[in-house]
Amino acid sequence: MYFTDRGIEELADRRGDEEVSVGWLTERLREFVDLNPEFETPIERLATWLARLDDEDE
Helix, strand or coil: CCCHHHHHHHHHHHHCCCCCCHHHHHHHHHHHHHHCHHHHHHHHHHHHHHHCCCCCCC
């Protein structure tokens, strides 16, 4: 189990039944990076990965 799995599990437990828009998610990611600029690169990678999930080239 990775360290991040605990946070992912907590997210699933607390908010797993909710539906959110991509717009809502992007605003939360921006807020997180504003508060934690040292995580800019991992958040950028996550956002890019999510944006390209349906790309057949990758």
